[in-house]
Amino acid sequence: MSRAVFFISEAFRALRRSAAPSIAAIVTIVVTTLLLGVLIPVLKASGDKTQDVRDQIGLNVFLYNDAARAEIDKLGAELETLPHVESVDYVSRKEAVEILAGRVEGELSESLNELNSNPLPPSFAIDIDSPTNLGAVTAAITKTGPSGDRQPISPIVDEVRDARQDASKITRVTGAVTVVLAILAVLLLIASLMLVGNTIRLSIYARRREVEVMRLVGATNWFIRWPFIIEGIIVGLAGAVIAVGILWLGKVTVVDPLSDNLNLVDSLSTMGFMPLVIILVSSAMIVSALGSGITLRRFLRV
């Protein structure tokens, strides 16, 4: 117990006595943590967005307006038995108008009200298990007839449409963004880790004579090492706390107001601020403490 107190007081003494290198180490850790704190949520958000789009991919089977109730029910049951189909929802003409009214705003919705008749056909919305099975399900609904033209499984089917083209475009764009961001993140991380390592090495190198004297007086390696590791933890903690403070300011002043308008930024909320803070603070402390402990090793060889 008294040892722990001694080690901690030794660490604070070292921090006080070599203020400039300590501040340099804290600043590099602030920068690294800031980068991580921005990149992790952005990466995660773009990944989530891609997943979101992929989940939305489904099929719409549009029917003729004059389809009979009995035939619609029969088709619905039939569709549900097809492989890869997860759910089948019937959307009546009335519901279709309501959905459309919910999506459009302003003048367009007014003009929608002005229509005397409903222009929308009834339809089935089909969810399938995976976007890769889109083609198979479409083929199952519109079988190819003997003469080569495509023949729907029921006469009431007007058209089968999927959102494949839109989806693949979005997937491609977000995919590219994710890859670019990931490469950037990795490069920045490597650079800042080397910077942190170098800063720690400098501050220890400046005290190598002191380490030598401790060894000659009979201090064990761990006796010498603990204060350095605790010092690393304190530096890491200080750097991470400052970085988290800056991140929080940025979140409150920039991201939160934007998130009401921008779809992509909205996804930031998928990453809670608290887990992010915990990841950042603990990784900064671990990196800094390990950096000190490992760098010291070369000066501890007898």
Add this chain to the structure above:
Amino acid sequence: MALTRSRSNRGRARGHDASTRYESRTGAPAPKPPIVALKDATVVYPGGHVALERVSLEVGRGEFAFVVGPTGCGKSTLIKLLIREVEPASGEVEIAGHDINGMPLSRVPKLRRRIGTVFQDFKLLPNRTVYDNVAYALQVIGASRGEIRTKTPEIIRLVGLQSKIHNYPDQLSGGEQQRVSIARAFVNHPPLLLADEPTGNLDPETSIGIMQLLYRINRTGTTVLVVTHDREMVDKMRRRVIQLEEGRLIRDEVSGGYHDESTREFAARLHRELDVEPSTDVNDILDW
């Protein structure tokens, strides 16, 4: 805390083993093994320079001995050998009956705690006060806070630095720094004290003060081994002289007219024979 204590118990048990081995070999009632024993020790530095060549010597408990010789004769290597900063290419080095070259690296710190070492360049921790420098040697061995609080000021008073107890090393003169270094080496009351050129950078008057301090430490029963090239001082001290040249032991005079004298007599004689005016304050401070 408990861990350290049980470890030192184990160390004591091993010491006992060593002395029984000694007994069976000689067949005589076991005398305590000499504190330092070198058997054909040869040290070769990387690059092929032979620093010590087949040096054999023994230093008994409570002895005061000088190691002399010109620069580069291997004097400092001898000290490094004894605290295992260097290892011999061949031969044996024993401290109190333990072969220190067979010991695992993890036990080296424990060896160094049992040997006080004083260096020519003092090797004080620059960021610590006189008090903290001396206390560090106690913290290293896991001494309790109360022990540190009583022993540290006591030893600093002993070397006459109580008025500078909160100064940093760069605020002290060379002689004062050397006295801090001696205080740090002696605060654990080690059975063996090594001093590498303790007076190398100091003027004659300060040197006598340092020698007086080492003599006083010797009189408490501690073996003192002093490396120096100050021939005049060695001659006047009239103690055992081990002379090295080019890494070889060329002279080992067990006693040059040695006779027991009090520290005060010792200092007075040194002042007289070296023709240095005694400064009263040093004598007063060192009187205990």
